[in-house]
Amino acid sequence: MNLDLHLLICLFPVGAWFCIKELNDERVFIVLYAVFASYFAGVMIRLMLTLTPCVCVLGKKNTSRFLLLDLLEYF
Numbered sequence: 001m002n003l004d005l006h007l008l009i010c011l012f013p014v015g016a017w018f019c020i021k022e023l024n025d026e027r028v029f030i031v032l033y034a035v036f037a038s039y040f041a042g043v044m045i046r047l048m049l050t051l052t053p054c055v056c057v058l059g060k061k062n063t064s065r066f067l068l069l070d071l072l073e074y075f
Helices: 008-021 025-043 045-074
Strands: none
Touching (some): 025 045
């Protein structure tokens, strides 16, 4: 599983944590989707295709949060 997702496997849990910290309907959906997709991708490797979109979204959430914090520090 680590080889398929590369760097996103490290960014994925932190992005999920950022979503859990500020809950609303959309964030609850993506976190539940990530939990169930992670489980089913671990059971059957073909279901990695269902895991990849939520890993990309949560990795983007993490990356944008860190970039925002870094850019606010400099400007």
